[in-house]
Amino acid sequence: MLSASGSQHAMKTLAPPTTCSRCKLRGLCLPLGLSAQDMDALDQLVRTRIKIPRGTALFRPGEQFKSLYAIRTGFFKTTMNGEDGDEQVTGFYMAGELMGLDGIARERYHCQAVALEDAEVCELDMTRIEEFAQRIPALQHHMHKLMSQEIVHDHEVMVLLGSRQAEARVAQFLLNLLERLGVRGQSSKELVLRMTREEIGSYLGLKLETVSRSFSKLAQQGLIAVKQRNVEILQTEQLHVLANLH
Amino acid sequence: MLSASGSQHAMKTLAPPTTCSRCKLRGLCLPLGLSAQDMDALDQLVRTRIKIPRGTALFRPGEQFKSLYAIRTGFFKTTMNGEDGDEQVTGFYMAGELMGLDGIARERYHCQAVALEDAEVCELDMTRIEEFAQRIPALQHHMHKLMSQEIVHDHEVMVLLGSRQAEARVAQFLLNLLERLGVRGQSSKELVLRMTREEIGSYLGLKLETVSRSFSKLAQQGLIAVKQRNVEILQTEQLHVLANLH
């Protein structure tokens, strides 16, 4: 079935149950405002839909790059591993977002994508994407936009890591998650963290204890309420202020 | 003195003296292996060549995005400014590299590009790039590759900022510059830093004093020799080891 390192052997492949043209997440992974004809074409982009159980890797660094993956449901982290054993989270991805863009450069995936909860993704063959983008200008432009967005986001994280201190990092992390959830029609006041404190810390360049302490301090100040992985935002404005401090 | 869109009046516009097809840097900004016909087409990509005096901004955050800029000669930094006055360096760019990719996402430049020495850039109209990419698959793919490369690089910086300590950051910074200079046929043993200690620090999430101390320590250990902004690499291997530590 699936080659190389077999990181996918726990996954099931499904017959496409829904088409891109009918997908509620359209407009996130794909451009809006296409002709009916182009929409039909796009439906051919998806090779397969794949179920990924929690904890399983969708792709691993070094594997031959072939496809991008659009998340239908579930939540992922991507990690890079330094030469030694250490591993760092480079991103979190939710429904409607595209993973694997870093694989294009060297035709190998550069990071590892792991599901943090049972998930379902659409596999988009990169060759086909480029073929279609050749004919559909809006698709080509959309690809450029998506990649540019990732670059912008990465730069924001770099600023975070380079100059903000612990509480500000955590605050901005929460606000970023909320914003992305908001686009998907979720509450902008409550959220459930899909990842551990350690994974948050790895992403933010902090130790898990520091993340925990930061949550506690934000709670003490009345900006948020934390119960396990459930977080409620009490003062969005204040949180924004804090996130941009130092 | 430089207003909104007027960040360019300190610059001179030149009639194209050389074409892309004859440019020594071809293969960096543009794809290789095109037909003579396609090459001719590419020559039309460049709107103008612009001279940028040292210290001048090529574009600023918030300005309407229209073009990418390929560096012919010179050296740039890009910076982002947080809400308060603080400014952080998000990247350094040298001849043959492309700036402005972060502008595509929102049709506004997201960062500021400033020349660290007198420079000359080629202005590439984005609309035209997309038109040409529509007809030339290799160009389309090349664009994807370039953007993916930027993403990969940013992720590497994120790991650096998130988990390495000062000396390792500086070591990796030097090695990265050397590698990129190497591709351009420069010595892989010597380099001249085009930026201040403060700018290096800003990029690496360190204060200028820490950068200075790190240089001194690397020199003490005999890995490099530093004289002002001239750096000589004495033990590349050791430097690699140190760069991947912690």
Add this chain to the structure above:
DNA sequence: CGTCGCGTTGAACCTCATCAAGACAGGTGG
């Protein structure tokens, strides 16, 4: 020659990492 920007070095301080102990929830087995 004096000034100015940049870089180096030292000393005190502070934030976050580290080490350690305990709390809490979920799951398993008796």
Add this chain to the structure above:
DNA sequence: CCACCTGTCTTGATGAGGTTCAACGCGACG
């Protein structure tokens, strides 16, 4: 149902790496 275990999270005490503040060296330039 309770006892127990495990993974995760919280909280405290201590220490290290980097920041901050300050003084000085150095080269470029007028």
